[in-house]
Amino acid sequence: MRLARIVNDVKPLAWNAPGMFKLESLSTKEHQYGADPSAEQLEGPSGTEMPRSGLSSQRDEARAISSHPSQPAQAGSSLQPEMGSLQSQFQVFDDISAPSGSRLNQSATSGAARSPIVDSISPNATTGRTPASESTYNKASVGQSQRERYMSSESVSQRSEKEEFQDIFSELTTGSEHELAFLSRHFTEIIAPWLDLSDSTKFFSVYVPIRAINSPSLKYAIAALAAKQLGRVKGNKLSAGGGMFTSSATTEMYPNAAETDWFLKAANYYYMAASDMNNSSSFGYSAHSSAVLESPIEIVSRWLKVSVLQGGTRDPSNGGKFLRKTEEILATAVLLIFYKLLDADGDQWPTHLTGIRGVFETLMSVDQLNLTAFTHGIRACFWNLARQDYLGSYFTRCPTHFDPTNLPMWRAAGISIDENEKFQISLYGSSNLSQEDQAANGICWLVSKVINFLAESKQSQIAQWTGSPSNRPAGNQESPGSADQSASTWLDLCFDFQTWFERVPETFRPCVRIDHPRDFSHPSENIRLPFPEVFFSLSTCAATMQHYHFGRIALLINQPEDVVSAPSTAFDRLQGYREVTKEVEYRTREACGIALGRPQGDVRVHMVPVLLALGQCLETPDEHQIILNLLRGVEAELGWATEYIVTKLEASWNR
Structure with missing residues (x-):
């Protein structure tokens, strides 16, 4: 009864808004975030209708009640009184609601049934793991213990009623002006820097939020x-501005953020983004709701092919509009891919990136565009996908989607590669990239070559073990030519890495370094950490140097047998192993030192596969624990899934 009374009290807030089911054009309204995305039929920018979000009609009604402005005459009034009234009505549920990580699953068994499509895009729908909010690393909190004590004294029916209300409350504000503003600011301050790691002009931090209007x-x-991301960190928002004595802005605050079902909201917004993206690629034809199950890259690929076939690029005056639209739809695909990668196992990463090669090859093949260099937005999307490409391929030891030998495409992405296939850092490049960005992207290309070298070596070994005729000459003898080529490729890669290191600017030197830092977790004892602490002024340089050591380690431990040199004795081989071990240990310490320097989030989310490689090179329990703490810290503070890496490392250490 109390639940029904409160919901009835909320209804008058928005029912008297005329035309509430129409999604108004964002370009003609000052407050763009006031539209209702959960309406019976959402009208897209070109007049096409968008499918419903797939939730139950009861929740659609509740969300429509609250998400639209109450009166046209009050459109310019402040949002704070409205949010304050909502918060006061919901205040009784602040400390007694269920943990946010469990509501998504509980609502599936409650009275409001959920669509299979929403379930399919819900976090952990395929992985089967618990989200970061329920990990053992970050369970203990005062608020949780208070809720448990309070809830223990309540009946099951009362808790069920409040959990049901939390789902309704989570729906009430979905698509509201304040919520979209809050999420947009959170993205700009916290998540967008992850995507601008090697883009000093910050396409995702600056331009994408403006294009989103x-x-x-x-x-x-x-x-x-x-x-x-908020759901995976239990609604805890890291401070970007760091203001200690000033009050927070309204767009930095969200009522009951720790109790909000962010996973449910994320699934709703994913569906709406994919639906609108699919409608845009259908050119006026109504898209079926199952299209949301398509990969974002598949939608981009279809849109590109249809645009080229319909002659959208033939008119020179439309070239700029086409490229701008390409930037927007590619950026949308990148965000939705990161949505999937946020909690995906490493083995699943390449699956989410399937098709990226064809998209950029299609762009390069459009004669009317004559693309010798990607635009700013296309280039920013390319490097984000390329970085996740080689990191994901490292998990599976499979070739990358992007072909490192397709030099015109990599040159169009902004790096300088000469006729001898050697990377160079130009002082004034045609791509307008800074030297730091060029060096960072150059390492991305070089590590991609290393990953493909490892994949070829793995395939060669499998073919040799299975006796595949395609990898053996006549007479069933091993081919010395293939071994020579493997050794030559390995030497060339080592030379390329060393040349890169010698040519990077001085900004790639750390500004702070402590070789033997003290362990302050034991203040009474003079204990030193096994790794140094290294800090760089620029996040780009920190991540790049970490991935540089990662590439060198991968080459060192996969050195092929050198059949070109003279036969060696057993002592020579033993001495060679010792030298390799010493260099691997050095580079492992350097890469761990960068991680222990506590860099910014854009460095930490990209070092998860690197920590897997480092952990496999370490031996002592103390070193193992440091790696585990680093991994769990990434998941607890940034929301990027690392439990898969923790499980894999623990299994390898216990063998």
């Missing part, structure tokens, strides 16, 4: 990724 799919993709 007039692009519903981009706006909802931002909200989906931000909401899912």
